[in-house]
Every structure is written in structure tokens, then in C-alpha cells.
Amino acid sequence: MTLYRIAHKTEYIYEKTASLCYNEVRMLPRSFTHTLFTQRCLDSYAVVEPAWGDHSERTDFFGNHVLFYAIRQPHKSMTVIMNSQVRIEPAAGEQVHTMRDKIMAHAAESTSWEQVRDQLRSDLSPGTLDARQYVMPSPLVALSTELATYAAPSFPPGCPIVEAAHDLMTRIYHEFKFVSGVTTVATPITEVLAKRRGVCQDFAHVMVGCLRSKGLAARYISGYIETLPPPGQEKLQGSDASHAWCATYIPDLGWLDFDPTNLIMPTDQHVTVGWGRDFIDVSPLKGVFVGDGRQKLRVSVDMERVKE
Numbered sequence: 013m014t015l016y017r018i019a020h021k022t023e024y025i026y027e028k029t030a031s032l033c034y035n036e037v038r039m040l041p042r043s044f045t046h047t048l049f050t051q052r053c054l055d056s057y058a059v060v061e062p063a064w065g066d067h068s069e070r071t072d073f074f075g076n077h078v079l080f081y082a083i084r085q086p087h088k089s090m091t092v093i094m095n096s097q098v099r100i101e102p103a104a105g106e107q108v109h110t111m112r113d114k115i116m117a118h119a120a121e122s123t124s125w126e127q128v129r130d131q132l133r134s135d136l137s138p139g140t141l142d143a144r145q146y147v148m149p150s151p152l153v154a155l156s157t158e159l160a161t162y163a164a165p166s167f168p169p170g171c172p173i174v175e176a177a178h179d180l181m182t183r184i185y186h187e188f189k190f191v192s193g194v195t196t197v198a199t200p201i202t203e204v205l206a207k208r209r210g211v212c213q214d215f216a217h218v219m220v221g222c223l224r225s226k227g228l229a230a231r232y233i234s235g236y237i238e239t240l241p242p243p244g245q246e247k248l249q250g251s252d253a254s255h256a257w258c259a260t261y262i263p264d265l266g267w268l269d270f271d272p273t274n275l276i277m278p279t280d281q282h283v284t285v286g287w288g289r290d291f292i293d294v295s296p297l298k299g300v301f302v303g304d305g306r307q308k309l310r311v312s313v314d315m316e317r318v319k320e
Contacts, residue, residue: 014100014280018236019314020254022297023091027305031086035299037079038072039094041235041285047266048279049102056096062087074293076286092297100280122172123262129227131263143229143261150289153221153232158202163222173228177260177270180222184215184272197291212273213291216256219272220290229261233269234294235284238315252315254296257282283315 020039041053058079060067065084072078083090123131132140132147149155166180191209201221204214216232223230237255257271257278269278286294301307 013102015318016098016100016238016283017316017318018096018098018252018283019093020096020236020296021091021093021310021312021314023089023310024301025089025308025310026087026301026303027307028303029086029088030090030301030303032082032084033087033090033299033301034082035080035090035092035297036295037081037092037094037297038076038234038286038294039092039096039296040077040079041096041098041283042076042287044284046103047268048277049100051284052099052101054097054099056094059091059093059095061089061091072293074286074288076288076294090301098283100283102280122174123264124170125167125173125176125226125228126170128173128262132227132229132261135263137263139266140261140263146229146231146261146289147224147227148289149224151292152197152290153201153217153224155221155225156202158205159218159221160225162205162218163225166222167226173260173262174268177223177268178277180219181270181272182275184219185275188215188218188272190215190273212256215272216258217290219270220258223258223260231259231261231267231287232290232294233257233259233284233287234291234296235282235286236313236315237271237274237278237283238281238317252313254311254313255282256291259287 040056041051043052060081062083062085064081067079067081070078132144163180166183167176188208188210190211192211194207195204195210195214199214201217204210204218220230220232234256236252239252257269257273259267259269261267271278271282288294
């Protein structure tokens with residue numbers, strides 16, 4: 013079992029005073045049962061400065077928690093901190109790493125990717141029907157011949173689905189370079205493919221697009237990943253990061269996560285906040301403000317592993 017205390021802080025500093033703002037926040041980790049583990053959000057609370065004028069909470073179409081609030085007073089900056097406590101426990105009483113290793117040990121025996129593709133088209137069971145929406149293109153993941161061409165080497169005829177997805181993740185990890193500042197949310201996947209550079213959001217979108225190009229269901233996941241300091245050094249505050257990875261649906265197994273940025277199948281070092289078709293569905297904070305001039309954004313995440 014792993015227990016985390018998380019504080020996700022986002023701050024906007026305005027060049028000129030804003031008269032009001034409206035915001036949507038998706039920073040509260042989900043509670044759910046995964047193929048490899050169970051994640052539970054035990055406690056949470058938000059701190060907003062200046063204080064909100066009104067607020068409401070809801071669950072969106074994908075099951076993610078959404079906090080809406082408005083600040084109806086002049087302000088030069090706006091800060092929101094989502095504090096949460098999350099517990100991750102292995103499924104079936106086994107260590108998550110042991111279960112992950114078992115899945116990979118039997119990867120060659122998993123259903124072929126063509127069988128999974130065909131089942132997604134014909135199976136009417138609830139889980140498969142829900143997964144179908146993740147086969148289609150989405151605002152930030154438009155399907156293309158470039159994606160299909162890049163995906164092809166990982167999906168030879170008859171290749172087991174787990175083996176194919178893991179190979180795709182491995183190729184993205186080795187063939188793309190993590191470089192911040194070269195892409196934005198609006199950067200097309202085709203451009204990321206051409207430059208072979210970007211950040212975790214880009215790599216997750218590329219893998220999602222490749223899986224969908226083969227007729228498979230793939231969803232984008234937003235969350236956190238625990239970072240560890242060098243041996244003998246203390247971890248810096250704010251050194252953990254908001255992160256992105258993806259998952260593909262496998263009938264009779266469920267959703268299986270893949271992190272192409274770190275070449276790992278996420279377990280207890282990843283905390284899931286939400287999932288959707290792409291980044292637009294799970295943006296941590298989005299909204300509008302009334303005012304002139306530019307704005308600066310500062311984001312930090314503190315993710316502390318604690319004892320029960």
C-alpha cells in the first residue's frame with residue numbers, strides 16, 4: 013500500500029488588474045479500481061485566493077471531478093491549491109509490480125490486436141461499448157496516415173495486443189526527445205511526429221493517436237508522478253510534476269496504462285486525476301478573466317509519500 017499527500021498549486025499573475033474571472037478545476041484525484049491496483053482519494057480541499065464569490069462541484073461526462081468557481085472582485089493574481097490524500101493498493105492482494113510483471117510475462121499469450129479491434133466493433137457488453145468512444149478521433153488527436161505509418165512496425169499481423177502496445181511505448185520512449193518549450197497544447201501531432209520532440213502531453217497524444225489508427229481504444233490520462241531525488245539529497249518542494257500518459261482497452265482484462273515518457277506501465281508512483289479523449293477533456297485549470305494585458309503562469313506540485 014502507498015499513501016500520498018499532494019498539493020497542486022497554480023498561480024496566475026496579471027499584468028493589469030482583472031475585474032473578475034471564471035474557472036474550471038480538474039485537480040482532484042479519482043477513486044477507481046484498476047486492472048493492477050485500487051486508487052482511493054481519502055481527503056481533499058481547495059484553497060483559492062482571492063476567495064471565490066461562488067462555487068459548485070460536479071462530475072463530468074468521463075467521471076472526473078470538476079470544481080467551478082468565480083472571483084468577482086478586482087485582483088492582480090489568482091491562486092488555486094488543491095490538497096488531497098490518496099491511497100494506492102495492489103489488486104488481488106499482490107504487489108503491483110508483481111502483477112505488472114505477470115502481465116508482461118504472459119504478453120505473448122494475450123489476444124491479438126486484430127481480435128481486440130474486431131471485438132470493439134461488434135461486442136455489445138457495457139465495458140466494450142464504453143470503450144468505443146475512445147476509438148474515434150478527438151479535437152487534439154486527429155487520425156492521419158502519418159500516425160498509421162508510425163504505428164505499423166509495432167502491429168504486425170497476429171501480434172498480441174499487450175506486446176504490440178508495449179513495443180509502441182518503447183519506440184516512442186527511445187525515438188522522441190523530451191524538450192520543454194518546443195510545443196504547446198495546440199501543436200498538431202503530425203508536427204510532433206516530424207520533430208520527434210515534445211513533453212509528456214505530446215508523447216501521450218502520439219501513442220493515443222497510434223493506437224486509434226489501428227482501430228483500438230485509447231484514452232488520455234492526466235495525473236501526477238512521484239519523482240525521487242538523487243541519493244543523499246532531499247527532494248525539493250514543487251519538484252514533482254503534473255504528468256500525462258495513456259491507456260488502451262483490452263477485453264477481459266480492462267484498461268492497461270502505458271507511460272511512453274518514462275517507459276513504464278504505471279503503478280504506485282503514478283496518481284490518476286482524470287481521463288478523457290485528450291488533454292482538452294482533463295485540463296487541470298481553464299477559464300476566462302476580464303482585464304487587459306498579459307498573464308504569467310506558475311505551477312508546482314508537491315507529492316509526499318507518507319505513512320498510514
